[in-house]
Amino acid sequence: MLLLLASLAFVQYVRTSSSDQNPYLMTDYSRLHPVKVERVLQGEAEAQLIGLVKDAKAKGLKLSIAGQRHSQGGHTYYKDAVVVDMTSYNQVLSVDPEAKRIVVQAGATWEDVQKAVNPYGLSVKTMQSLNVFTIGGSISINAHGRDIRNGSLIKSVESFRLLTAGGDIIQVSRTENAELFPLALGGYGLFGIILDVTLILTEDEVYRESTVLMNLEEYSDYFQNEVLPNPDIRLHIARISVAEDSYFKEAFSKNYTVDRSLKLSDHNKLKSNDNWVAPGKLLFNINRSTDWGKNAQWNLQKHFFVEQSDKIVSRNNAMRAASAFMEYSQPGANDLLQEYFIPLPQFDAFVQRLGAIVKEEDMNLLNITIRYVNKDDEAVLSYAKQDMLALVCLFHAPLSKAGQQRMKQGVERIINEVIASEGSYYLPYIAYPTLEQFRNVYPGYEYFFAKKKDYDPDELFMNYFYEQYGG
The missing domain is CATH 3.30.465.10 (Uridine Diphospho-n-acetylenolpyruvylglucosamine Reductase; domain 3)
Structure with a gap:
């Protein structure tokens, strides 16, 4: 059976590995808005980069800075710019x-x-x-x-x-x-x-990994009363069911608790967590297209994470999650992230409104995880105005104009609920929120963009996030 799944997944990978992008244009992980750039230059040496900045300034060119280009809102490129691949x-x-x-x-x-x-x-x-x-x-x-x-x-x-x-x-x-x-x-x-x-x-530490299945309505109290007060729980993540049979009703919480009785040297060999990529890729692709696939994905997660918990893992290995099974490259559609930060007291009410909007707007939500972020008073564009629970949502959406308009409509409705909940949203993803919504959620925007002009009056460093919200 596993061999069959692996074979099918290989066929699926071959079938979907074609591109819908013009090879002479550049885009990011979203595969939206490809544009022609001046050139892509590999960062190699300090002197080279200094020369590049001075040359671009003299010629009136724009520079965009790129890493793995997993940001999805045009943060790493710009039309006719020199893209510096670091x-x-x-x-x-x-x-x-x-x-x-x-x-x-x-x-x-x-x-x-x-x-x-x-x-x-x-x-x-x-x-x-x-x-x-x-x-x-x-x-x-x-x-x-x-x-x-x-x-x-x-x-x-x-x-x-x-x-x-x-x-x-x-x-x-x-x-x-x-x-x-x-x-x-x-x-x-x-x-x-x-x-x-x-x-x-x-x-580095040795953790005992444990997973608890619960009703979603129990999660917030569980996190606040059992996870946060326990200083030995160092890492935490939770998942919400998007399966038809338990949609926004079930959740499971995964905790990583220090076990001081175990030696680090027995568990600190770095390991790859991308085992079973082929069958996982197939199952996740079915998750994209059918309710049956979403049910199967959730039931499989419950089996592996809940029934087979109590795993021993080092901190470094706990921070090496598998990802290859989620890769997707089929033309015409893509998996697109959005993320919402909600204060703990407003979490329960917000998450129910989120589930309702996703249903009403017929948004194809593939996966939703919960993280926790402590209040951040430093970053000017801080998303953590107070201690927040983060909802990381992976949607599958058409890349067509009509499909993206529907996606934008759904996200704007969600952002309105975020604002009503005194929350925020994350900026590395596609810029569906309106300018008004951005300014509401990020009140430091005026200072941020004013300082951008102070330090870079010619707007040498440029991207589409800046053009849309601050340029």
């Missing part, structure tokens, strides 16, 4: 185990960081669930993840070096050029090229 600027420069610090170039991935720090019994404080993204990209969106104690990524950054629009390299920290620190972190590449970053590390 993925080749990826060296680990130093590790200081005693100080618990690492210095890495912006194009290095979280996997590169994990490989560098794992031998010292160290780990990152915050990162996304996947370790394939670049450090520069992650801090440019002020990412968050499964850690419920250390907040968004800005709290893990000690300093970084920034190549400015004037062609100068400056050190930025909470004490040096401090005004730029909360602007460039969560600044979507609009204040300069981040060259390298000093990250604050924490101890």
Whole structure:
């Protein structure tokens, strides 16, 4: 049976690996709005990047900065711009185990960081669930993840070096050029090229992974009364059912609790979590197209995560979630992320309204996970105005004009409920929200865009997020 599933998944992969994009145009993970760019240039050396900035400024060109290009709202490219691909600027420069610090170039991935720090019994404080993204990209969106104690990524950054629009390299920290620190972190590449970053590390630990199935209406109380007060629960994630048979009625919570009786050395070998990619790819594709597939996906998750819980895992391995099974490239449609942050007291009411809107607008919701983010007072465009529960929603939507208009209509309705709940939404994704909604959710926008003009008066660093909301 597994062999059959694997074979079918391979056929499906071959069938859907074609592209609906013009090879002479550039886009991002969304595959929306492809445009012609001046050229794509690989970042290779400091002097080269300085020369590029000065040359672009002299010629009146625009620069866009790209990593893995998983942002979905045009943050990493712009029409007729020079796109600076930083993925080749990826060296680990130093590790200081005693100080618990690492210095890495912006194009290095979280996997590169994990490989560098794992031998010292160290780990990152915050990162996304996947370790394939670049450090520069992650801090440019002020990412968050499964850690419920250390907040968004800005709290893990000690300093970084920034190549400015004037062609100068400056050190930025909470004490040096401090005004730029909360602007460039969560600044979507609009204040300069981040060259390298000093990250604050924490101890690697051994966790006992446990999963609890519950009614969705029980989740908020469970999280507030059993998860948050327990300091030994370091990581947490939950999932909500989008299956027809239990739609927005069931949820399961996965906790990672420190087990001090276990030796780290017995469990700290870095492992790949992309096993069973082929059958998983097939099942997730069925999830996209049928109610039966959504039921099967949810029941399989319950079996593996709930009935087979009590897994032992190191912190570094817990932060290496599988992702390849979700890859999708079929022409005409795509999987598109949206994310909503809701204060704990408003969570129960909001999540029910969310489920109702998704049904009413006939939005194809594939997966929804819950994270927790501590209040962030630093980043100017902070999404965590207070302690928040984040709802990470993966939708499947047509890329056609009509399909995208329907998607935009549904998202705008959801954002209105977010605003009514005193919440926020995440900016790295497709810019469906209106200008009015953006300004309502991000009241720091005026200061942010005014400072953008102060530091980059010629708007050398450019992307579509800036054009839509601030240009």
